[in-house]
Amino acid sequence: MPETSPRKPSSIDVARAASVSQATVSYVLNGKSAGLVSDETRERVLAAARKVGYRPNSLAKALLKGRTNTIGVFVSFLGSRYHADIVLGAQEVLEEHGYSLLLTASETDHKARASRISFMMNHRVDAILLVGGFYEDMTQPLCLNEAVAERLPCVVVDDAYAHSTVDCVVSDDSQGLALAVNHLKSFGHSRIAYLPAPWKGTTADARINGYIRAMTAAGLDVMPELYAPPAGAGDEIANLALELLRQPNRPTALIAANDHMLGYTVRALRELNLSTPDDVALVGYGNQEIAMVMELTSVDQQPRLMGKSAALRLLARLEQGDMPHQTIQTPVKLVVRASTVGEAQP
Amino acid sequence: MPETSPRKPSSIDVARAASVSQATVSYVLNGKSAGLVSDETRERVLAAARKVGYRPNSLAKALLKGRTNTIGVFVSFLGSRYHADIVLGAQEVLEEHGYSLLLTASETDHKARASRISFMMNHRVDAILLVGGFYEDMTQPLCLNEAVAERLPCVVVDDAYAHSTVDCVVSDDSQGLALAVNHLKSFGHSRIAYLPAPWKGTTADARINGYIRAMTAAGLDVMPELYAPPAGAGDEIANLALELLRQPNRPTALIAANDHMLGYTVRALRELNLSTPDDVALVGYGNQEIAMVMELTSVDQQPRLMGKSAALRLLARLEQGDMPHQTIQTPVKLVVRASTVGEAQP
DNA sequence: TTGTATGCGTTATCAC
DNA sequence: GTGATAACGCATACAA
Numbered sequence: 001m002p003e004t005s006p007r008k009p010s011s012i013d014v015a016r017a018a019s020v021s022q023a024t025v026s027y028v029l030n031g032k033s034a035g036l037v038s039d040e041t042r043e044r045v046l047a048a049a050r051k052v053g054y055r056p057n058s059l060a061k062a063l064l065k066g067r068t069n070t071i072g073v074f075v076s077f078l079g080s081r082y083h084a085d086i087v088l089g090a091q092e093v094l095e096e097h098g099y100s101l102l103l104t105a106s107e108t109d110h111k112a113r114a115s116r117i118s119f120m121m122n123h124r125v126d127a128i129l130l131v132g133g134f135y136e137d138m139t140q141p142l143c144l145n146e147a148v149a150e151r152l153p154c155v156v157v158d159d160a161y162a163h164s165t166v167d168c169v170v171s172d173d174s175q176g177l178a179l180a181v182n183h184l185k186s187f188g189h190s191r192i193a194y195l196p197a198p199w200k201g202t203t204a205d206a207r208i209n210g211y212i213r214a215m216t217a218a219g220l221d222v223m224p225e226l227y228a229p230p231a232g233a234g235d236e237i238a239n240l241a242l243e244l245l246r247q248p249n250r251p252t253a254l255i256a257a258n259d260h261m262l263g264y265t266v267r268a269l270r271e272l273n274l275s276t277p278d279d280v281a282l283v284g285y286g287n288q289e290i291a292m293v294m295e296l297t298s299v300d301q302q303p304r305l306m307g308k309s310a311a312l313r314l315l316a317r318l319e320q321g322d323m324p325h326q327t328i329q330t331p332v333k334l335v336v337r338a339s340t341v342g343e344a345q346p
Numbered sequence: 347m348p349e350t351s352p353r354k355p356s357s358i359d360v361a362r363a364a365s366v367s368q369a370t371v372s373y374v375l376n377g378k379s380a381g382l383v384s385d386e387t388r389e390r391v392l393a394a395a396r397k398v399g400y401r402p403n404s405l406a407k408a409l410l411k412g413r414t415n416t417i418g419v420f421v422s423f424l425g426s427r428y429h430a431d432i433v434l435g436a437q438e439v440l441e442e443h444g445y446s447l448l449l450t451a452s453e454t455d456h457k458a459r460a461s462r463i464s465f466m467m468n469h470r471v472d473a474i475l476l477v478g479g480f481y482e483d484m485t486q487p488l489c490l491n492e493a494v495a496e497r498l499p500c501v502v503v504d505d506a507y508a509h510s511t512v513d514c515v516v517s518d519d520s521q522g523l524a525l526a527v528n529h530l531k532s533f534g535h536s537r538i539a540y541l542p543a544p545w546k547g548t549t550a551d552a553r554i555n556g557y558i559r560a561m562t563a564a565g566l567d568v569m570p571e572l573y574a575p576p577a578g579a580g581d582e583i584a585n586l587a588l589e590l591l592r593q594p595n596r597p598t599a600l601i602a603a604n605d606h607m608l609g610y611t612v613r614a615l616r617e618l619n620l621s622t623p624d625d626v627a628l629v630g631y632g633n634q635e636i637a638m639v640m641e642l643t644s645v646d647q648q649p650r651l652m653g654k655s656a657a658l659r660l661l662a663r664l665e666q667g668d669m670p671h672q673t674i675q676t677p678v679k680l681v682v683r684a685s686t687v688g689e690a691q692p
Numbered sequence: 693t694t695g696t697a698t699g700c701g702t703t704a705t706c707a708c
Numbered sequence: 709g710t711g712a713t714a715a716c717g718c719a720t721a722c723a724a
Contacts (some may be wrong), residue, residue, distance in 0.1 A: 406701035
């Protein structure tokens with residue numbers, strides 16, 4: 001057994017085993033042997049490659065070609081199904097085109113972000129995909145400064161930057177709120193409250209504005225006292241919802257900025273002995289697992305679609321670098337469940 | 347502006363800019379200039395590197411050194427918070443040691459797995475981390491065949507293989523069930539049912555066996571009629587739970603193989619007008635988000651810990667290749683909530 | 693039809 | 709202290 005060398009077999013080893021030159025091996029293994037290498041030699045090379053256990057070295061190839069076919073993916077919070085789905089959607093498209101993902105998930109660590117991006121650039125990724133809101137009030141996420149300066153294609157998903165130097169992909173919050181409002185209106189609701197998200201950023205703004213626009217467009221009065229400032233953890237949200245629903249002329253319907261908050265709201269409703277959807281109809285946002293389990297109507301942002309859309313944009317930019325940067329809005333859809341149309345629940 | 351060349355500046359460019367040789371640049375930039383390079387030269391090199399925007403090329407280094415400092419991570423289902431947490435835990439440890447993650451998530455696509463692993467090997471990853479159960483009745487996951495054959499270090503998280511040729515990390519299901527059973531027993535329960543998982547594999551088996559052992563050890567009768575065969579989707583689980591709870595001498599407590607199933611069970615309980623925890627106490631498994639929202643007592647598998655443990659094992663094996671393969675069990679903990687100790691809920 | 697030579701960007705071993 | 713030079717594995721222009 002030639003178990004002495006821990007080195008992996010290279011194309012030179014294959015060449016030796018097949019008694020040909022290394023160039024011939026390269027031709028054969030890359031399918032460029034048409035009318036160049038004799039069938040007999042071709043077979044001999046293929047057999048030799050199999051015999052020595054040859055495995056092409058992507059590193060060497062990348063070094064030579066100047067591109068790695070690798071996309072650096074930076075996820076702000078991998079633990080959410082939503083972000084994970086975006087990544088999966090992007091992966092599906094990118095792998096189809098021969099790219100693989102160099103992924104890093106950073107949760108809260110602010111300083112480490114730029115350093116991780118820098119690391120990816122050292123690895124010579126062909127482009128960078130940023131997944132998840134970073135909610136900085138700038139023209140681009142701070143951690144992308146170096147990347148943008150070095151003209152590396154960048155796409156940001158789930159956070160839109162004004163006058164951007166990067167491409168952005170966000171789901172259409174305006175459409176989402178319109179779907180929610182119109183759905184409720186079609187069931188006769190007019191006093192529709194909105195429970196905003198407990199975080200700041202372009203997405204939060206887009207949803208509040210979407211709510212206001214949709215209400216106005218539907219000819220309904222915006223209820224300013226009802227979109228209270230966002231609270232923190234679960235119990236506080238429940239309390240906020242309680243307050244909202246104890247008001248003299250309380251809303252007959254409630255739209256929450258995410259399903260998670262709505263989960264706590266359901267608890268609050270029980271305490272007040274209000275039934276859903278008869279007393280208060282509920283629409284969530286995000287169509288998370290909890291919406292399925294608790295039978296909540298919710299706006300599905302179709303994160304996989306967002307990921308795919310971002311990937312396609314990335315591919316386009318890789319082919320043709322000098323395009324104007326744009327913000328792409330992807331469609332959402334309303335998933336109707338018992339919290340708006342079901343039999344009443346105690 | 348020298349904007350003509352799209353080529354990135356190399357250490358040679360730095361050398362030219364600093365009027366030194368390329369080797370000197372290498373010494374300075376790798377901190378090996380102690381007593382070798384004059385301070386004055388050192389400064390000049392550093393300044394030149396900054397000026398030309400030098401960025402070391404990991405590919406070239408990897409090609410030369412024969413190691414990429416990259417770990418291939420293969421996740422069977424990234425969409426779950428549980429798997430994501432395992433990845434995050436592993437990432438934390440690995441990045442601390444200078445490794446980065448080449449990640450691929452495959453959901454159901456069976457055939458593509460081996461091909462993705464092969465791709466990682468072409469990229470010359472230093473090791474492979476498999477996250478998520480693959481539930482094949484073998485000595486190792488099929489997609490690792492090539493990797494094992496080529497002696498690449500492999501660690502599998504969340505699925506244990508008997509007489510394994512790889513290292514495995516699983517959370518201690520035996521301990522988890524024991525914690526659950528003893529917790530319930532301490533509240534006077536003796537008729538404790540177990541609702542098994544709707545999937546097969548080593549984990550499912552370990553939990554059922556853990557239940558039986560824990561019950562026996564606690565001096566309680568195992569209730570064979572209560573661990574019915576697993577059902578499929580949500581409604582079926584709810585029906586199964588309904589059946590279980592309609593029995594003449596129904597259990598006073600129920601342990602579910604995961605929180606998700608318990609979510610549906612709660613629905614079933616409401617239909618029967620049974621209260622929690624007075625009529626039936628509930629313990630879930632996994633401590634998912636839904637357990638938090640629905641106030642369910644649950645066994646936390648501490649997935650981050652699992653990830654860290656796997657990463658440490660990987661690092662150990664990278665330092666010293668010839669160790670016997672082992673299966674590591676990581677500790678779990680019980681998170682107590684209202685479904686076992688709270689005021690009764692209607 | 694096949695073989696030779698070169699360079700991608702590093703690091704490391706030598707002479708100078 | 710410093711500067712050539714080799715090697716890592718591959719693709720390709722060019723010579724034979």
